[in-house]
Amino acid sequence: MATPDGDTYVVSTVWRPWRGGGDPGDPAHAGLNFRFLTRYAPDGTPVVTAVFGGPRPDGTPSAIIPDGSGDTLAVLPDGTIALAVRPGGTHVFSADLSQVLATWPMPWGFEEEKARKGDPFAASIAVTPSGRLLCTTSEYGLKWAGATPNIVAVSDPVTALAPGSKPILRAIASLHADTDRQTDVDRHPHVVFGGAPVWRDNRPSPALTDLLTALTGTSDSLYGYRDCTMTRPSALGDDLFVVPVFGRTFRSGSRGQEFSFALLDDQGTLRGRLEGLHRHDDSPFTGLDFTVVADSHRGRAYHLNRYGLFAWTADGQLRARMSSAVKPYTALKNFELLECTPVGEILLLHRKQRLLLRVPVPRDLDTLPAAVETALKAYGSGRLALKKRYAPVNWGWLDTSGQVVHL
Template sequence: MIQTLPLALPGTLVNLHRIDTALHAKCWDVQAHDVVAAPNGDVYALYRVHRYMYGVADEHDPAVANFGYRIITRYSADGEVLASALCCPEGADETASAVVDGSDMTLCVLPNGTLTISTRPNNTTLVTPDLSRVIATYDSKERRPSKEFTPGDAFATSIGVTPSGRLLCTIAEYGVWNYGSAITNLVGVADGALTATSKPVIHALASLDPEPARHSERDVRAHVTYQGAPVGLANRPRPALTELAAGEDRLSGWRDSRLGRPVPLADDLFVVPVYARTFRGGSRGRPFVFALVNDQGEMTGRLHGMHQRSDSPFTGFCFNLAADPHRGYAFHLNRYGLYAWNRAGVLRAKLDTETKTFKPLTHFTLTACSPVGDLLLVHSKQHLILRVPVPDDLTGLAAAVEEALRAYARQRTVLKRQWAPVNWHWTQTSAPVHRL
């Protein structure tokens, strides 16, 4: 079923900060982080709302002062807003929210229905499905180790779920490419359940930088193993993905590359994206690899068919992948098209955004596939989620997306009459709002 869902702002928040006044019309923004769907049909969206005005740093009136929050909204299978939750207020102390804040924030629905919020470096928060409370936090408390450093209880930077319930995770490490901050460097699989009282061991499958700099015993991660021993120092998957791809970029050898969020293509096969270093002056044409990695850590192939320059994901920094592991399909959307592959890595469809029909896709970001294989897209300016059903045969993808884009225009018109948005922000006043 094609759906269009608004990234709703709680009415209490809109009124408190006077978001819809003309004075603030160009000073605030909504930025989507992630959208996922649960097996029961519910949809969860995670996004940030913030306002910044120069010269009001000392202002205490919430109607004028700068602000920022993360918002999680839950929608029913029919598209109704069921609840929202506010967390991680900006400018507050660390105890203002039970959710661990950080970079690259993503969502995942665990097999038991629990919602996870993961951030870099290796922080994971467990939240009840109704968004009413935080169940547990795995807070790495990671900073570069010092004499005063007290390690926290880390888990993962991102999590995905395979059809049988395995957890596909990424883990950040210090010293990657000789940087002093934690950068996502490992991909692994956990076969146990993640609960409030226990976390499974993550078995590392692939690495980005094979030799992170300046590691010591304090950098060893006991909950991540490779060949039966904790990951750290020299114990990590080799050859690294960058070593396998080094011949494709003779100038940099993939130094300063980044690991994207992997997606499961099956229980034992994953797509792991690697992107070469980006430059301020433009990065279109830089190399990238969508590697196929099995659960033994072997790179068995890649997703083929994209041209390094004319299909470059670096334009607009469109780095997301999505996958439907039940049918073995992988998807990627960037400024040049929507791409679809089968499990063998063969490109089965490309919807070219240079055509009039699919040009509207340039305004959307792909976030995920639902458990039934629908694509979840977010409009970057209108702050709407578009749910696109994908046919079993990818030869029908073009017709399905064309119909979804037409339906989006119709459903957006209906929502505008119902919600009366101001500056493309959608205010909801009926659903409960929790503070996490």
């Protein structure tokens, strides 16, 4: 996630299970689970890294115990940083990462699920140009165990997400409507529909699964949208959003399975979807690349998977396609899509080398392929310069210039 000033925030995880055969308290054998939230200057220099999740060096507990996976970051209108973690925990950091300003955890696990403990906010957060929060929230009591992201909701730009202030989220879409297992403890007062908490039948209807089934002409079958999931929605503007929805995945492979990048307005009306992708030839199921990012200031959307990079205008029309099957775009297979910055750059992450690549997007999307080609050609020389500067060891890029804060 990037700021308008060019600073970039990146969250990462270092995880290791306990190595059997030794003392679990021995650092050489103990399991660990740390999150690292790093702020980089515009030139890529690390400024500060906040470490949390595992115990502090003196053994005291961390201020935040991560409650799941699938971290998403958002720069809030006041400059603070929101970290949303599935299934629904949210944590707010100061811009300099020195403090945890507020936390709304949603613990997960068997005992927590039974007790419905925690005070959740959102499973993902994006910010519109006027400062509204576009969120997904999770629900218990669906046909799967645990909490599942199921509601798309928006806030008013007036109430900030800050200590002692949790905005009301107005539900605009429900992915699934199978909620017969919900009980009274599954009502969350901050997520409302029609002035009352979202719960059981009090939710946007028809469900998004039904709307997409009708739009695409597919049956509600094993290979349709019956058991679909969604990833983080992105804002194409203040009142238009793109919601990635994917059909069920199979162990034997899911290439050719149904998927849609649905276009929703802020009243929950389905305005269509991002067009132009082939269900098999452009399938995001190869590699499970389900991310769509949007430039809310320019009304553009982008998607990258193993078959290419794609760009759309806000009306859902495909304006650029760069196939990874042909040169000079074959290197796109090595990257995953992270975000679109406020100044219109696409952020790509190399899957193995873990380096960020910024791709400036031109005003005219017809010239985007040339800009991507230039960026990919510059990646090799840029990486070589970084190797000379940081002297990586075992693919670890070492830098001692930034401050480290144990939260």
